[in-house]
Amino acid sequence: MIKEGEKVVLVDPRGKRYLVTVQDRDFHTDLGILKLEEIIGKEYGESIKSHKGHEFKILKPRIVDYLDKMKRGPQIVHPKDAALIVAYAGISPGDFIVEAGVGSGALTLFLANIVGSQGKIVSYEIREDFAKLAWENIKWAGFDDRVTIKLKDIYEGIDEENVDHVILDLPQPERVVEHAAKALKPGGFFVAYTPCANQVIRLREKLREFKDVFMKPRTIDVVIFEQEVKKECMRPTTTILAHTGYITFARKV
Numbered sequence: 001m002i003k004e005g006e007k008v009v010l011v012d013p014r015g016k017r018y019l020v021t022v023q024d025r026d027f028h029t030d031l032g033i034l035k036l037e038e039i040i041g042k043e044y045g046e047s048i049k050s051h052k053g054h055e056f057k058i059l060k061p062r063i064v065d066y067l068d069k070m071k072r073g074p075q076i077v078h079p080k081d082a083a084l085i086v087a088y089a090g091i092s093p094g095d096f097i098v099e100a101g102v103g104s105g106a107l108t109l110f111l112a113n114i115v116g117s118q119g120k121i122v123s124y125e126i127r128e129d130f131a132k133l134a135w136e137n138i139k140w141a142g143f144d145d146r147v148t149i150k151l152k153d154i155y156e157g158i159d160e161e162n163v164d165h166v167i168l169d170l171p172q173p174e175r176v177v178e179h180a181a182k183a184l185k186p187g188g189f190f191v192a193y194t195p196c197a198n199q200v201i202r203l204r205e206k207l208r209e210f211k212d213v214f215m216k217p218r219t220i221d222v223v224i225f226e227q228e229v230k231k232e233c234m235r236p237t238t239t240i241l242a243h244t245g246y247i248t249f250a251r252k253v
Contacts, residue, residue: 076106105134
């Protein structure tokens with residue numbers, strides 16, 4: 001049963017989604033006005049109608065809804081890349097993560113959803129405006145119980161110890177390799193998201209200096225080919241989500 005103050009997703013007849021907080025107010029759409037208090041006491045999967053008679057389905061929000069509707073500032077790490085970071089580093093509920101370059105907080109939300117309420121994320125960010133925006137998104141999504149944002153330059157060092165993963169979205173990740181080697185648990189992953197190949201080359205050169213600390217690194221690039229499915233033809237869409245960034249993984253031994 002849905003209570004006042006909860007967040008829900010409303011889906012209109014066209015499939016357009018709205019992420020709203022259930023409270024005593026009107027919500028205006030181009031298909032009419034919805035009285036959000038009518039959601040109180042309903043179950044997910046039920047509907048409410050606008051004053052124009054259009055039916056809106058009520059769904060439970062998932063992380064994809066928060067990522068779609070969050071406030072944007074700097075360029076985000078896309079879900080396709082975030083998903084491979086989680087998969088290749090084996091990120092699990094209860095993990096302790098240090099990340100840096102929080103930006104708008106999209107990757108932070110994705111990771112916070114994975115580590116759960118028993119996990120912990122400490123996010124380093126040097127820009128106060130980015131930290132403020134990310135924290136707004138984190139609180140809005142309900143992950144402020146497991147995330148801390150630290151206004152500090154991670155190039156100067158990592159305060160935390162016994163960390164499961166160090167995940168970076170920074171221009172010079174090679175400057176964090178030595179700090180990560182000290183902070184990570186054995187078996188923990190160092191992960192760097194970098195848009196440009198020259199950044200990868202610099203990082204891999206630095207990792208070679210620590211070949212006794214980190215296993216042989218791997219670098220991947222993720223491309224998505226969404227399919228256009230019609231009765232007469234199935235083929236890749238003409239718009240492809242191609243290169244967004246290289247992801248480099250190195251595991252501490």
